[in-house]
Amino acid sequence: MYSSKDIQDILNQKFSEVKWVCEPIGLYAPISYVLSLGGKRVRPTLALMATNLFSDNIIDALNLAIGVEVYHNFTLLHDDIMDKAPLRRNKPTVHIKWNENTAILSGDAMLIKAYEYVGKVSPENLSKVLPIFSKTALEVCEGQQMDMDFEDRTAVSEDEYLEMIRLKTAVLLAGSLKMGALIGGANEDDAKYLYDFGINIGLAFQLMDDLLDVYGNPESFGKQIGGDILCNKKTYLLINAINESDDSQKDALDYWLQQDGAENPHAKIQAVKELYNQIGVKNLCEQKMEQYYEAAMNCLSKVSVSQEKKYNLTTLAQQLMYREV
Amino acid sequence: MYSSKDIQDILNQKFSEVKWVCEPIGLYAPISYVLSLGGKRVRPTLALMATNLFSDNIIDALNLAIGVEVYHNFTLLHDDIMDKAPLRRNKPTVHIKWNENTAILSGDAMLIKAYEYVGKVSPENLSKVLPIFSKTALEVCEGQQMDMDFEDRTAVSEDEYLEMIRLKTAVLLAGSLKMGALIGGANEDDAKYLYDFGINIGLAFQLMDDLLDVYGNPESFGKQIGGDILCNKKTYLLINAINESDDSQKDALDYWLQQDGAENPHAKIQAVKELYNQIGVKNLCEQKMEQYYEAAMNCLSKVSVSQEKKYNLTTLAQQLMYREV
Numbered sequence: 001m002y003s004s005k006d007i008q009d010i011l012n013q014k015f016s017e018v019k020w021v022c023e024p025i026g027l028y029a030p031i032s033y034v035l036s037l038g039g040k041r042v043r044p045t046l047a048l049m050a051t052n053l054f055s056d057n058i059i060d061a062l063n064l065a066i067g068v069e070v071y072h073n074f075t076l077l078h079d080d081i082m083d084k085a086p087l088r089r090n091k092p093t094v095h096i097k098w099n100e101n102t103a104i105l106s107g108d109a110m111l112i113k114a115y116e117y118v119g120k121v122s123p124e125n126l127s128k129v130l131p132i133f134s135k136t137a138l139e140v141c142e143g144q145q146m147d148m149d150f151e152d153r154t155a156v157s158e159d160e161y162l163e164m165i166r167l168k169t170a171v172l173l174a175g176s177l178k179m180g181a182l183i184g185g186a187n188e189d190d191a192k193y194l195y196d197f198g199i200n201i202g203l204a205f206q207l208m209d210d211l212l213d214v215y216g217n218p219e220s221f222g223k224q225i226g227g228d229i230l231c232n233k234k235t236y237l238l239i240n241a242i243n244e245s246d247d248s249q250k251d252a253l254d255y256w257l258q259q260d261g262a263e264n265p266h267a268k269i270q271a272v273k274e275l276y277n278q279i280g281v282k283n284l285c286e287q288k289m290e291q292y293y294e295a296a297m298n299c300l301s302k303v304s305v306s307q308e309k310k311y312n313l314t315t316l317a318q319q320l321m322y323r324e325v
Numbered sequence: 326m327y328s329s330k331d332i333q334d335i336l337n338q339k340f341s342e343v344k345w346v347c348e349p350i351g352l353y354a355p356i357s358y359v360l361s362l363g364g365k366r367v368r369p370t371l372a373l374m375a376t377n378l379f380s381d382n383i384i385d386a387l388n389l390a391i392g393v394e395v396y397h398n399f400t401l402l403h404d405d406i407m408d409k410a411p412l413r414r415n416k417p418t419v420h421i422k423w424n425e426n427t428a429i430l431s432g433d434a435m436l437i438k439a440y441e442y443v444g445k446v447s448p449e450n451l452s453k454v455l456p457i458f459s460k461t462a463l464e465v466c467e468g469q470q471m472d473m474d475f476e477d478r479t480a481v482s483e484d485e486y487l488e489m490i491r492l493k494t495a496v497l498l499a500g501s502l503k504m505g506a507l508i509g510g511a512n513e514d515d516a517k518y519l520y521d522f523g524i525n526i527g528l529a530f531q532l533m534d535d536l537l538d539v540y541g542n543p544e545s546f547g548k549q550i551g552g553d554i555l556c557n558k559k560t561y562l563l564i565n566a567i568n569e570s571d572d573s574q575k576d577a578l579d580y581w582l583q584q585d586g587a588e589n590p591h592a593k594i595q596a597v598k599e600l601y602n603q604i605g606v607k608n609l610c611e612q613k614m615e616q617y618y619e620a621a622m623n624c625l626s627k628v629s630v631s632q633e634k635k636y637n638l639t640t641l642a643q644q645l646m647y648r649e650v
Contacts, residue, residue, distance in 0.1 A: 081429060082426040104429060108466055109467075111433065116460075141352060141434040145352035
């Protein structure tokens with residue numbers, strides 16, 4: 001059994017060994033750049049921890065781990081083009097630093113690279129994990145499409161929103177756990193419990209992201225506070241604010257939704273935040289997060305390995321959930 | 326042994342059975358649209374014919390065949406965004422019919438779908454073909470990157486150009502043949518000869534495309550005649566025209582390269598075509614094509630199956646080469 005620190009070290013070592021830049025430079029330099037921006041490497045860590053629940057041989061899972069991390073960063077690269085995002089992890093995005101064509105093509109190459117790593121999994125495990133990887137990867141695209149579709153719609157229900165974040169965010173955490181578990185030799189039941197653990201953690205994690213956008217610490221959040229409010233993003237908070245508001249609150253909310261955030265961003269953010277507080281959606285969101293977190297822990301408890309072995313995953317889940325608000 | 330017609334029928338049947346459109350429609354409708362535009366299905370046909378050289382069981386190869394065709398159409402979709410192409414097979418491109426974000430995301434989903442189909446190949450074949458598929462897919466991206474890099478350069482050598490078209494066009498034909506052969510049970514030598522057959526046919530095919538752009542029949546070519554000339558594309562013809570021209574021809578060529586094709590497209594096309602004829606690059610290009618075609622046939626002759634069994638591939642190669650000029 002490895003400690004969390006061991007797993008991070010093994011992962012960092014493996015990442016540092018990969019030579020990302022080859023010819024033509026124009027194709028590969030952006031890939032190296034994106035992967036060098038860091039991030040918490042949550043998905044590969046989950047994959048390795050899941051393998052390690054069932055086996056001390058995590059070598060085979062390392063290729064999967066690299067694959068899921070490269071895949072995740074590919075989605076960020078292409079999402080940033082679609083969202084016209086200028087910054088990612090406080091650095092210029094690829095389509096800004098290079099150009100849009102480079103961002104499209106390097107992203108494509110990253111997706112292929114992700115599959116190349118997953119493909120290095122030993123043949124006996126490959127036929128188990130490859131269909132899960134493809135299914136998961138497609139679902140993430142479906143989630144991104146739903147997210148874009150929601151921008152053009154006037155109303156989005158809470159259920160639709162939860163389904164969108166399940167696809168866009170949760171399935172990759174869940175899939176990483178399930179694939180890792182299967183490589184470790186888990187049975188189908190345990191693999192399924194870990195998948196469901198990942199879905200619930202993923203949903204809680206995304207709700208926390210919605211909260212942090214409004215209530216986060218500007219210094220530690222890494223993105224602009226209030227970004228979702230400025231672009232009227234239909235988050236869990238906004239959807240519930242619309243549903244739960246009384247008539248006067250609804251009028252006030254409608255007023256601010258019609259104000260272009262560019263003119264006086266601070267005023268819009270403050271006003272909407274004040275309405276969120278009045279309507280009580282912060283509390284609602286925290287309750288929903290807690291529900292998912294408990295459901296996650298319940299799923300993890302069903303996995304047929306000792307409580308002791310689950311320590312790494314329990315701790316990681318806590319860290320993901322209780323980020324600074 | 327199947328006839329060419331049998332193989333086409335089996336392939337069309339398989340394509341028609343696939344349900345491309347699911348939810349969310351916004352993601353999958355463009356995929357169905359792109360695949361419905363047709364095309365000659367050259368790559369999947371090559372894959373199936375290669376399998377059929379060695380085995381009458383081509384069921385397993387059908388998934389590979391779908392995978393390579395979906396992959397090829399994915400590259401067309403994303404290349405059309407990068408080239409800002411309004412039409413593909415005389416129909417609006419996805420980024421025109423929908424929008425650019427849809428074209429990016431649906432393309433991503435197509436690439437995943439391509440892998441999903443390749444992943445359906447039986448486990449004993451999967452570990453043989455998956456690394457070839459990934460390597461080939463990456464090389465196609467490298468070729469596209471080189472093609473874009475060449476646009477910004479003043480000079481491109483003949484060798485650099487041939488390497489670019491090898492990657493952008495030839496490796497996918499070659500890879501389809503090699504993967505198909507391996508699924509059929511070919512030994513490494515035969516798989517390699519078929520790969521080299523594909524590379525040579527691919528290079529000849531692309532040179533024919535360069536020729537058709539200038540000398541093609543406007544009705545059967547499907548693209549605008551002279552498109553490469555108007556945008557000063559560094560094709561085999563232009564690169565050799567620059568290399569082989571005398572001083573006065575070079576001055577005339579330089580003059581026309583500096584003319585914006587938009588103002589008087591017909592004059593530019595006629596003048597450059599006239600220079601090509603004077604310099605003799607049509608002839609040069611035809612000679613090079615013939616060399617590659619002969620090299621291809623030489624590779625095919627080394628494959629250790631009867632001449633009779635090679636009939637389908639020989640005929641297909643002829644059809645690809647001797648399109649109407």
